[in-house]
Amino acid sequence: MSERELLMIPGPTNVDPAVLRALSKTTTSHTSPEFVRIFRETLDNLKKVFMTNNEVFVISGSGTLALEMAVANIVEPGDKILNTVSGFFGNCFVEISKVHGAVPEVLEVPWGKSIKPELVRNALEADDYKAVTVTHVETSTGVANPIREIGEVVKKHSDAFYIVDTVCSLGGMEVRVDDWHIDACASGSQKCIGVPPGLALLSVSNAVLSLMETRKTPARFWYGGLGNWLPVMRDPSKYFATPPVNMVYAISEALKLILNEGLEKGFNRHHILAEAFRAAVDALNLKLVADRESAADTVTAAYYPDNIEDGAFRSKVKQNGIVVASTLGPLKGKGFRVGHMGNVNLNDIMSTVGAIETTLRYLGYGFDYGAGLKAAQEKVIC
Amino acid sequence: MSERELLMIPGPTNVDPAVLRALSKTTTSHTSPEFVRIFRETLDNLKKVFMTNNEVFVISGSGTLALEMAVANIVEPGDKILNTVSGFFGNCFVEISKVHGAVPEVLEVPWGKSIKPELVRNALEADDYKAVTVTHVETSTGVANPIREIGEVVKKHSDAFYIVDTVCSLGGMEVRVDDWHIDACASGSQKCIGVPPGLALLSVSNAVLSLMETRKTPARFWYGGLGNWLPVMRDPSKYFATPPVNMVYAISEALKLILNEGLEKGFNRHHILAEAFRAAVDALNLKLVADRESAADTVTAAYYPDNIEDGAFRSKVKQNGIVVASTLGPLKGKGFRVGHMGNVNLNDIMSTVGAIETTLRYLGYGFDYGAGLKAAQEKVIC
The missing domain is CATH 3.40.640.10 (Type I PLP-dependent aspartate aminotransferase-like (Major domain))
Structure with missing residues (x-):
């Protein structure tokens, strides 16, 4: 590694x-x-x-x-x-x-x-x-x-x-x-x-x-x-x-x-990055685990599309330099979790979305390649 | 510091x-x-x-x-x-x-x-x-x-x-x-x-x-x-x-x-250094807190001579670059403790004995200056 x-x-x-x-x-x-x-x-x-x-x-x-x-x-x-x-x-x-x-x-x-x-x-x-x-x-x-x-x-x-x-x-x-x-x-x-x-x-x-x-x-x-x-x-x-x-x-x-940084500014950073990541998840037609109105600004869990296997997905994402987590308990194998908190910045979000897109395409999932990155980018105003 | x-x-x-x-x-x-x-x-x-x-x-x-x-x-x-x-x-x-x-x-x-x-x-x-x-x-x-x-x-x-x-x-x-x-x-x-x-x-x-x-x-x-x-x-x-x-x-x-290093060799190092430190304590006419036959190879507690005040002693030793501890509970103020364990080596023991001697003399305690170092050195055969 x-x-x-x-x-x-x-x-x-x-x-x-x-x-x-x-x-x-x-x-x-x-x-x-x-x-x-x-x-x-x-x-x-x-x-x-x-x-x-x-x-x-x-x-x-x-x-x-x-x-x-x-x-x-x-x-x-x-x-x-x-x-x-x-x-x-x-x-x-x-x-x-x-x-x-x-x-x-x-x-x-x-x-x-x-x-x-x-x-x-x-x-x-x-x-x-x-x-x-x-x-x-x-x-x-x-x-x-x-x-x-x-x-x-x-x-x-x-x-x-x-x-x-x-x-x-x-x-x-x-x-x-x-x-x-x-x-x-x-x-x-x-x-x-x-x-x-x-x-x-x-x-x-x-x-x-x-x-x-x-x-x-x-x-x-x-x-x-x-x-x-x-x-x-x-x-x-x-x-x-x-x-x-x-x-x-x-x-x-x-x-x-x-x-x-300032607490309020930090909360705002977390919120914008979470919104950007969720926009990417939507654009890739993945389903959030959380009800949207309750989605946290620190971590996002999403379900895999059909035919995407947890181990294959996460190890390929890791080969692309990003470590994401599995879902737990009754959701084990059904989805993945991305933490976007702490020192996280926009570069990290874009890198993560990019690696997820690359991996999903590699594993045969059909979607508008680049749409996740574009959707994330549209959430960013600065 | x-x-x-x-x-x-x-x-x-x-x-x-x-x-x-x-x-x-x-x-x-x-x-x-x-x-x-x-x-x-x-x-x-x-x-x-x-x-x-x-x-x-x-x-x-x-x-x-x-x-x-x-x-x-x-x-x-x-x-x-x-x-x-x-x-x-x-x-x-x-x-x-x-x-x-x-x-x-x-x-x-x-x-x-x-x-x-x-x-x-x-x-x-x-x-x-x-x-x-x-x-x-x-x-x-x-x-x-x-x-x-x-x-x-x-x-x-x-x-x-x-x-x-x-x-x-x-x-x-x-x-x-x-x-x-x-x-x-x-x-x-x-x-x-x-x-x-x-x-x-x-x-x-x-x-x-x-x-x-x-x-x-x-x-x-x-x-x-x-x-x-x-x-x-x-x-x-x-x-x-x-x-x-x-x-x-x-x-x-x-x-x-x-x-x-090897466990046995490490135990032996601790033992020799403890013996050297205790020899110094003896040579300075300080009294061990522990019964001699039960003295540990990792830490030594010794009583102060009359008229040596704990705070003055430890802060002066610290000025000399060595941090030693107070005694606890019923012994608080009556003595000091030196840990000689872990990565400790002979240089550390000699430095510590030296700083203790310097401090005791500075605080007016009468003893044969250098006797602690000499006694410690005599315990070292290598």
């Missing part, structure tokens, strides 16, 4: 060379004033990206760890939790809830559909829940769930804690933790943030922090215990477990890149 | 430039054949370092995560667990055991002392335990506990699972997982392995894996659930949560460095 291969999968994404250089800086003591300063600044910048004044946590682990931290620190055994499921990652919340002794009520919609706020409202009116979980962008389908509107419903119709998975959206699509009443917002480093995988990111409301004093039973989680990490996140010179020094260097640099 | 500062704390340790370069390689897909091959080779090499045929796990997280994985996957609520405690890190096992519903019996010795196998034997004869935990090298005191002899006692006098924390020894001191009957051996990347912090390392016996089928209740741990990760560790093309791609590159390179 060439290191110039474009990583157009829904995470990990292409990492900016400046972030890779930061990652490989000489490792320092986790208690040195230099590192403590960088860690503190990183936490401050992460608050800006979460758009929150809440406490934020940066922990060595994957996004899944952040999901588990959110649930484990909120639920107690026997607590009812409303898990909304619109794909593979929504279902993770169900499993995590069970492991921590909660009783899940699963509100499930078919893959490709989004969670309608009315469904959540109906569920909340029918029963009391300790927490509600929602996956913002369901990476398995490319659906963006309406977390703003669901947040309003949760706030208005319940006392439940609102837990949101923004692993596949934070930094690439609007996520307003404070304005949207998100009590625990879980994310990871390897998607829109543009850092290699290995950091769990979490913001937690004061209401959740207060739970630490009022819970009847302690959280069943030591490494992910908020009470263990809180002193460190408030003062990074404190110790609980050794923080991932070099990964913190990397996210420190990545957050600066994001804030230097 | 200069990036030429020597990191002589007990983790993170100085990372070899080749490992830092591997860390900053272009991020690839976690399911690419290239990455899968590297991950598989890494797991094979890690088995060599653990000296085991058992299954091994490399997970994004700190060493504390590995400790929690070991305990959480073995104990069930109500299980009695024997936690041996000889310092700060031994006590982590007690907290983790409680969080996972186990009932800890704490076998504690004063800081600086080691756990005598007879004490474990007495405890095992007095009661039945699901598991026994031991900290190999107690990073807070520089004591190495006799995990080989304790392993024999556990095997002979109980059916308990044997859980060992080798965060501060694996790769630097002899750890024979299979020969010493270790059911769960937990470690981390940032000490003797010589990788930045951010990887939890774990080996797990077949007896522990069998527990997954026979437990009455599931492990209270999703991100650290052995059953979730086992398919991935057996075939890294499988998915559970996104593995830390770049950190795996880094440990891949670091394990090669360790195996290229």
Whole structure:
């Protein structure tokens, strides 16, 4: 393989060379004033990206760890939790809830559909829940769930804690933790943030922090215990477990890149590129997995036309220098997924559309060659 | 600060430039054949370092995560667990055991002392335990506990699972997982392995894996659930949560460095350098925290002489280009700790002893200037 291969999968994404250089800086003591300063600044910048004044946590682990931290620190055994499921990652919340002794009520919609706020409202009116979980962008389908509107419903119709998975959206699509009443917002480093995988990111409301004093039973989680990490996140010179020094260097640099571009400008870039990619998908007569009105700006899943085999398609696209992903679970083999998030730019989109066109023609699919590129180009006004 | 500062704390340790370069390689897909091959080779090499045929796990997280994985996957609520405690890190096992519903019996010795196998034997004869935990090298005191002899006692006098924390020894001191009957051996990347912090390392016996089928209740741990990760560790093309791609590159390179040197040769290097450093400590009339016969080859803690203040000492040593650590807990302010593990070499030891001598003289401590260096040098025969 060439290191110039474009990583157009829904995470990990292409990492900016400046972030890779930061990652490989000489490792320092986790208690040195230099590192403590960088860690503190990183936490401050992460608050800006979460758009929150809440406490934020940066922990060595994957996004899944952040999901588990959110649930484990909120639920107690026997607590009812409303898990909304619109794909593979929504279902993770169900499993995590069970492991921590909660009783899940699963509100499930078919893959490709989004969670309608009315469904959540109906569920909340029918029963009391300790927490509600929602996956913002369901990476398995490319659906963006309406977390703003669901947040309003949760706030208005319940006392439940609102837990949101923004692993596949934070930094690439609007996520307003404070304005949207998100009590625990879980994310990871390897998607829109543009850092290699290995950091769990979490913001937690004061209401959740207060739970630490009022819970009847302690959280069943030591490494992910908020009470263990809180002193460190408030003062990074404190110790609980050794923080991932070099990964913190990397996210420190990545957050600066994001804030230097400006959040709104970055969201707009993601939106235009997603629109361009979807226009290409349409022009090639491929069908989106996601309902169009729910399509995410960070990842697109599309069905293959008849007679196109997943392995042959992806390996040929890879030969053309682009890495795309398969679809998962019940959709395995039926489609492919393209991540267009993080450091993605227009060149990447055009390259990807070009490689997809080349491959589809090579594999015998009939379409207007070049139409995808033309349609994508027409979405770009600058 | 200069990036030429020597990191002589007990983790993170100085990372070899080749490992830092591997860390900053272009991020690839976690399911690419290239990455899968590297991950598989890494797991094979890690088995060599653990000296085991058992299954091994490399997970994004700190060493504390590995400790929690070991305990959480073995104990069930109500299980009695024997936690041996000889310092700060031994006590982590007690907290983790409680969080996972186990009932800890704490076998504690004063800081600086080691756990005598007879004490474990007495405890095992007095009661039945699901598991026994031991900290190999107690990073807070520089004591190495006799995990080989304790392993024999556990095997002979109980059916308990044997859980060992080798965060501060694996790769630097002899750890024979299979020969010493270790059911769960937990470690981390940032000490003797010589990788930045951010990887939890774990080996797990077949007896522990069998527990997954026979437990009455599931492990209270999703991100650290052995059953979730086992398919991935057996075939890294499988998915559970996104593995830390770049950190795996880094440990891949670091394990090669360790195996290229040869484990025995590496242990011997650690031993000679530890002997040299302890000889210097003696020559400067400083007192070891650890009982001499239990002193670890990876970290040394020593008490300050009268009238030497911790902050003044360590900041002056740092001005001289060497970073050393404070002592913890009840010993806070009373001494300092020097890590001599991982990529450490004789130059580092001499530099460190030199900086300590310079600093002690500067701070008014009276001793035979140069005696530490001379004593260290006398231990070196090559």
